[in-house]
Amino acid sequence: MTSWMSGLLGRKHNRPLDDLSVVSMFSDLELRVDLKERLLPCGHLGYWLSLYWYSSEKREWLDIGILHQSDLGRMITLLQEAHAYLKDL
Numbered sequence: 001m002t003s004w005m006s007g008l009l010g011r012k013h014n015r016p017l018d019d020l021s022v023v024s025m026f027s028d029l030e031l032r033v034d035l036k037e038r039l040l041p042c043g044h045l046g047y048w049l050s051l052y053w054y055s056s057e058k059r060e061w062l063d064i065g066i067l068h069q070s071d072l073g074r075m076i077t078l079l080q081e082a083h084a085y086l087k088d089l
Contacts, residue, residue, distance in 0.1 A: 020048065030054040032061060 020036035027033070032052040040046045047069040052061040067075055 023047070030056070 020038050022034045023037050024035040025032065026035070030053055032054070034050040034052070036048045036050060037045045038048065049067045049069070049072065050063065051065040051067070053064050054060075055062050
């Protein structure tokens with residue numbers, strides 16, 4: 001009975017991030033972002049961004065990070081700050 005109720009309530013949010021549905025994919029040469037969704041405990045969908053870099057030496061996509069949708073704006077700001085700093089070197 002408990003497993004039936006868990007299925008009914010949508011306990012799919014316990015899946016690992018690698019097991020999420022890819023909603024969209026964005027790429028630019030050797031950089032790629034997979035937008036993934038997961039059902040949250042509250043019943044709403046949450047979104048994560050999996051970041052990848054293509055290694056031509058290894059001939060595979062390497063995982064370089066994961067961001068939750070709520071962190072995206074702050075990460076963009078940090079990357080812009082790092083970019084501005086590097087331009088001044």
